[in-house]
């Protein structure tokens with residue numbers, strides 16, 4: 001009896017608490033969403049004021065209505081305000097970049113934008129370390145195949161390990177493309193080309209899977225396409241490792257600055273690593289040249305008729321497109337940076 | 341002079357506003373995250389109280405310390421409280437399901453949990469309509485291939501369209517697996533098997549891509565594996581359409597109930613569509629039987645030696661595993677439902 005009464009009371013209390021919790025949760029949600037709305041509104045209007053003032057400044061300066069020294073000072077103040085809006089806590093209330101077809105196709109209408117800056121940085125850090133891990137595999141996997149080919153397999157690659165490798169490539173590039181799209185939604189300024197580049201690489205991996213790996217006799221010649229493909233992949237690993245070293249350092253500078261809350265220095269953010277960029281780029285150009293060369297060799301192989309499959313021709317074309325695009329985008333990046 | 345002074349003032353104001361915005365955003369973020377923390381705490385402790393009381397109720401009842409009628413009433417009240425916590429606005433403050441390796445592999449550490457119930461329902465609705473669209477293609481694509489094969493291609497499938505189809509399958513299953521993982525994180529009770537099922541389907545699509553489509557002479561025999569595969573895919577389309585009809589109706593019942601805020605009826609949620617389930621299941625069982633049959637035929641083709649590729653054998657095994665798993669999970673679902 002005692003415990004029966006007791007439990008009745010307890011259940012009643014729990015039901016009461018559930019109702020209270022529901023009410024608090026509902027009011028919390030409506031309160032935060034209206035607060036968010038107003039912050040979003042303020043961030044947007046501030047952003048447009050900054051834009052307006054910046055163009056006003058330019059026109060005043062070009063009509064000689066402003067002392068250059070004052071203009072410089074005002075310019076700098078505007079930049080500082082921009083940094084506060086774009087890199088500070090307010091950034092998550094500015095409208096994000098649209099999600100893009102690729103993400104919607106794979107994930108549906110889910111929001112992948114992190115609202116807190118530290119989470120966004122964590123996502124970026126994880127992306128970098130993911131790339132590091134894959135860059136090592138990028139070197140290891142194809143070089144193992146090529147070494148085993150001459151040591152054990154008598155110059156003739158068996159189909160299965162190569163296909164396993166190609167499936168891994170497909171999986172990898174899909175992951176990279178998804179992650180880069182997510183970074184973009186989270187405010188990264190990554191050039192669209194680097195993402196398209198991974199779409200092309202996905203397509204190439206997919207096509208290479210359907211590419212029949214012929215065996216003896218005379219397989220050294222029949223497999224010359226596959227072999228070039230593997231060599232290109234190794235080179236890709238080298239490019240990735242170098243690039244990662246640079247990007248990681250760039251991110252660390254940024255996190256350090258963010259932590260110190262020295263927003264006013266962010267403007268000169270890349271200053272510390274700009275020197276490295278000028279070292280990295282010549283190597284990248286050489287690798288891009290090699291990429292185009294492998295593409296052209298594949299085209300030659302396909303057209304001269306040693307290997308007549310359409311896959312070889314297709315991969316050749318895609319490699320050449322990738323090389324040209326990579327080159328032109330690297331040059332454009334350098335040009336934008338040297339303008340400051 | 342005038343406008344110079346004016347712009348100086350305006351820039352000053354903008355800098356001031358940027359600082360204010362940064363402060364409001366920072367305090368908003370810290371305020372909401374501490375409020376969230378406390379709501380999370382309350383939701384968790386309420387959840388555990390409910391659990392505790394439920395087991396207390398059971399033990400009291402089994403020791404005959406409680407009138408059955410009172411026990412029923414209390415039980416129902418507890419269920420109502422559970423519904424409020426699990427299906428109401430408070431639900432987003434209960435800890436979500438872990439993100440799982442598949443999502444982390446493809447997306448990195450990004451959070452894909454929607455905090456609002458209406459967004460979660462929208463995600464689910466979109467998933468259903470995505471499935472609808474793909475189910476139609478599932479019927480259309482392989483049947484076109486099979487029809488063209490006998491009408492135009494003289495009983496001999498050309499490699500390219502089949503590979504295009506297989507690539508589409510791979511892409512599709514990857515999308516479904518990603519979306520289902522996201523639904524799971526957002527509180528869906530989907531059985532893990534249905535997700536594993538799509539991992540297996542992804543693997544099968546990948547393997548089938550490496551499967552060489554042999555041409556003349558005698559291709560009807562050499563292609564018997566591919567043909568069985570296409571037939572299975574059509575059947576999959578039928579299963580998907582039927583299942584979608586049922587799932588859609590289930591979701592609509594749920595949304596309608598949610599909108600009417602009649603939490604207390606949610607408990608009998610599936611009552612309206614339970615009848616349909618008993619109609620759907622026999623058809624599903626037949627399809628699952630056909631799936632196993634196709635798998636066994638593939639195994640036979642591979643073992644008797646008409647087609648000696650490992651891919652045929654592999655696809656056969658996977659199909660049989662899928663059929664057995666689908667069957668046993670459908671039966672388990674029915675058993676769980678008939679217990680109420």
Ligand SMILES: CC(C)(COP(=O)(O)OP(=O)(O)OC[C@H]1O[C@@H](n2cnc3c(N)ncnc32)[C@H](O)[C@@H]1OP(=O)(O)O)[C@@H](O)C(=O)NCCC(=O)NCCS
Nearest residue numbers: 187188189190191194239243247284287288291326330333
């Ligand atoms: C040239 C290069 C070093 C410039 O890097 P950078 O200084 O970071 O360039 P940007 O300042 O324009 O970067 C803007 C953003 O894009 C990102 N980004 C730049 N290049 C990228 C790439 N190739 N892949 C992924 N992200 C990249 C940066 O991390 C940065 O992100 P953030 O806004 O979140 O900080 C870099 O683009 C690169 O390595 N390109 C060559 C790649 C290549 O050719 N590979 C294949 C060789 S065969």
Ligand SMILES: CC(C)(COP(=O)(O)OP(=O)(O)OC[C@H]1O[C@@H](n2cnc3c(N)ncnc32)[C@H](O)[C@@H]1OP(=O)(O)O)[C@@H](O)C(=O)NCCC(=O)NCCS
Nearest residue numbers: 527528529530531534579583587624627628631666670673
């Ligand atoms: C048997 C079946 C109809 C039961 O569906 P159900 O009544 O929704 O099952 P449950 O109540 O266990 O569902 C729990 C959750 O899992 C989801 N779910 C169930 N089966 C699913 C499936 N096969 N795929 C995706 N999601 C599924 C439901 O939508 C529900 O989601 P929610 O919690 O977000 O509302 C369904 O599982 C099914 O169609 N299975 C057969 C599939 C099959 O065999 N296909 C191949 C044939 S060859």
